Amino acid sequence: MNRxxxxxxxxxxxxxxxxxxxVSCAQRINDAQIDVAVLAADAAAxxxxxxxxxxxxxxxxxxxPENIEPLAAVxxxxxxxxxxxxxxxxxxxTTFGKDLMPRVAALLxxxxxxxxxxxxxxxxxxxxIYAGNVMVTVEAxxxxxxxxxxxxxxxxxxxxxxxxxxxxxxxRVALPAHTRFISRSGxxxxxxxxxxxxxxxxxxxxxxxxxNFQLLYRLADALGAAVGASRAAVDAGYVPNDLQVGQTxxxxxxxxxxxxxxxxxxxxxxxxxxxxxxxxxxxxxxxxIFEIADIGLxxxxxxxxxELERLIRADK
Amino acid sequence: xxxxLVGIKRVIDYSVRVRVKPDGSGVVSDGVKMSINPFxxxxxxxxxxxxxxxxxxxxxxxxxxxxxxxxxxxxxxxxGADRAILVQVDGPVEPLTAAQVFLxxxxxxxxxxVILGKQAIDNDNGQTGQMLAALWDRPQATFASKLELESGRxxxxxxxxxxxxxIEVDLPAVVTVDLRLNEPRYVKLPDIMKARKxxxxxxxxxxxxxxxxxxxxRTSNFAPPAVRSRGVMVKDTAELVAALEQRGVL
Numbered sequence: 001m002n003r004x005x006x007x008x009x010x011x012x013x014x015x016x017x018x019x020x021x022x023v024s025c026a027q028r029i030n031d032a033q034i035d036v037a038v039l040a041a042d043a044a045a046x047x048x049x050x051x052x053x054x055x056x057x058x059x060x061x062x063x064x065p066e067n068i069e070p071l072a073a074v075x076x077x078x079x080x081x082x083x084x085x086x087x088x089x090x091x092x093x094t095t096f097g098k099d100l101m102p103r104v105a106a107l108l109x110x111x112x113x114x115x116x117x118x119x120x121x122x123x124x125x126x127x128x129i130y131a132g133n134v135m136v137t138v139e140a141x142x143x144x145x146x147x148x149x150x151x152x153x154x155x156x157x158x159x160x161x162x163x164x165x166x167x168x169x170x171x172r173v174a175l176p177a178h179t180r181f182i183s184r185s186g187x188x189x190x191x192x193x194x195x196x197x198x199x200x201x202x203x204x205x206x207x208x209x210x211x212n213f214q215l216l217y218r219l220a221d222a223l224g225a226a227v228g229a230s231r232a233a234v235d236a237g238y239v240p241n242d243l244q245v246g247q248t249x250x251x252x253x254x255x256x257x258x259x260x261x262x263x264x265x266x267x268x269x270x271x272x273x274x275x276x277x278x279x280x281x282x283x284x285x286x287x288x289i290f291e292i293a294d295i296g297l298x299x300x301x302x303x304x305x306x307e308l309e310r311l312i313r314a315d316k
Numbered sequence: 317x318x319x320x321l322v323g324i325k326r327v328i329d330y331s332v333r334v335r336v337k338p339d340g341s342g343v344v345s346d347g348v349k350m351s352i353n354p355f356x357x358x359x360x361x362x363x364x365x366x367x368x369x370x371x372x373x374x375x376x377x378x379x380x381x382x383x384x385x386x387x388x389x390x391x392x393x394x395x396g397a398d399r400a401i402l403v404q405v406d407g408p409v410e411p412l413t414a415a416q417v418f419l420x421x422x423x424x425x426x427x428x429x430v431i432l433g434k435q436a437i438d439n440d441n442g443q444t445g446q447m448l449a450a451l452w453d454r455p456q457a458t459f460a461s462k463l464e465l466e467s468g469r470x471x472x473x474x475x476x477x478x479x480x481x482x483i484e485v486d487l488p489a490v491v492t493v494d495l496r497l498n499e500p501r502y503v504k505l506p507d508i509m510k511a512r513k514x515x516x517x518x519x520x521x522x523x524x525x526x527x528x529x530x531x532x533x534r535t536s537n538f539a540p541p542a543v544r545s546r547g548v549m550v551k552d553t554a555e556l557v558a559a560l561e562q563r564g565v566l
Binding site: 098139 | 328330333334336343410411412415434435437438439440441442443444446447448449450451453454455456457458459461471474475476477478480481482483484485486489494495496529532533534535537538539540541543544546547548549550551552553554555556557559560561563565566
């Protein structure tokens with residue numbers, strides 16, 4: 001039997017959707033018993049949500065005051081201490097998991113598989129390299145624990161309705177004090193979260209200014225969509241960094257992705273290739289984005305975007 | 317004051333369209349333009365700026381790979397690094413092995429900081445810094461977009477999914493850098509001449525006492541990704557809305 005431990009991602013009493021996607025990935029492994037580890041200072045709410053995920057057998061709760069913020073140096077030794085019970089340790093390929101899981105793997109003296117996209121067998125996985133230009137199979141040795149991050153865009157989340165056992169952990173590993181959380185600032189936009197949104201409207205350099213991005217925000221609000229951006233738009237300072245979609249930003253898989261004034265560099269395309277429907281709006285009919293778009297419209301975005309917003313509002 | 321170690325990986329240049337070998341054994345690298353991993357250039361730039369503020373004495377660049385990586389190390393020396401170390405290895409190097417190399421060098425050189433790129437654009441792993449921090453039992457500050465040093469500590473702003481997070485770490489520490497930490501300088505011709513005289517030391521895993529794992533991860537079956545087929549073109553917004561409705565996404 002395979003035994004998989006998933007490290008839950010949570011904040012402010014809410015379980016991140018990435019955890020349900022990791023469970024879905026773990027279910028592709030034959031004969032897998034799936035547990036979830038919840039680390040928090042006050043774990044009750046997140047643990048209850050994890051216990052409700054379909055397919056989860058046990059929720060192991062590591063509740064300590066030091067776990068109030070997700071510091072990899074603090075979390076990693078606690079996860080590593082649970083590893084002997086498992087054949088697989090999975091975390092999401094979000095900044096939380098990317099920060100944490102390699103540290104866990106190194107504590108256990110094993111390699112880590114980043115951003116796994118497909119499960120071929122318990123020890124064989126597919127992932128992308130070179131910004132999505134190349135797919136490879138990675139095989140882990142069966143004698144040691146498999147540590148991996150899961151590309152959340154590649155898996156549908158499992159639903160809720162389960163009733164897993166919630167088990168508090170009492171073992172206390174020593175934790176370092178060399179790393180301290182100071183602050184976090186996020187643009188709370190009131191819009192859906194980019195990584196879990198079903199619709200995303202994204203803008204590129206052609207928007208030409210931060211003010212012009214307002215056009216996009218209005219269209220996004222009409223659609224109930226999150227807002228994203230190309231690296232060029234972020235580098236130009238039109239929008240904050242956390243909106244960047246692509247190889248070095250967020251990799252997403254919404255139902256609808258509307259790319260506006262984005263030419264479609266490969267590094268951007270790798271971030272959206274799992275979207276169900278891609279719409280491209282661009283004045284350059286030769287732009288690479290049209291190669292992969294399901295629906296393309298060539299024209300002036302400053303005319304098209306407000307018009308589209310009106311039509312969508314009228315359509316409701 | 318002490319030194320800063322910076323990782324420099326030789327990778328296929330970001331502008332090259334990477335192709336898979338017909339037999340699926342790897343990617344075509346013969347005759348392809350090679351460069352310093354872009355994130356590593358940012359790491360080096362940050363180290364140089366710290367030294368220029370007199371907060372470090374020496375910047376040491378380290379590459380792990382084939383003898384050809386000397387080219388990238390010479391470029392790094394031309395940018396302003398003081399000395400270079402090439403750990404010569406034939407064939408691929410797993411992040412865990414790279415982390416073990418940096419651990420050995422950190423133990424030898426006692427740096428206050430090891431600055432690495434957050435990922436290399438070839439394998440897109442993004443692991444070496446975190447693994448080094450674990451093996452070294454020191455703090456890690458990944459995805460850094462701002463780095464401030466004060467006595468014995470660093471304050472690092474990190475790019476996380478939710479926005480920006482600031483942490484404080486005791487030194488020595490491992491920092492991995494994100495795109496917007498700085499803009500790397502251009503190399504000037506006189507600096508290229510000067511770099512030829514700077515020390516570049518070549519060593520091996522065996523000399524450092526790093527063993528390659530007998531049972532590491534194995535990568536195979538290189539293949540191009542499935543391509544999305546080109547869809548339809550519409551002529552105006554009304555047609556666009558109709559097409560979206562037809563696909564059931566509105």
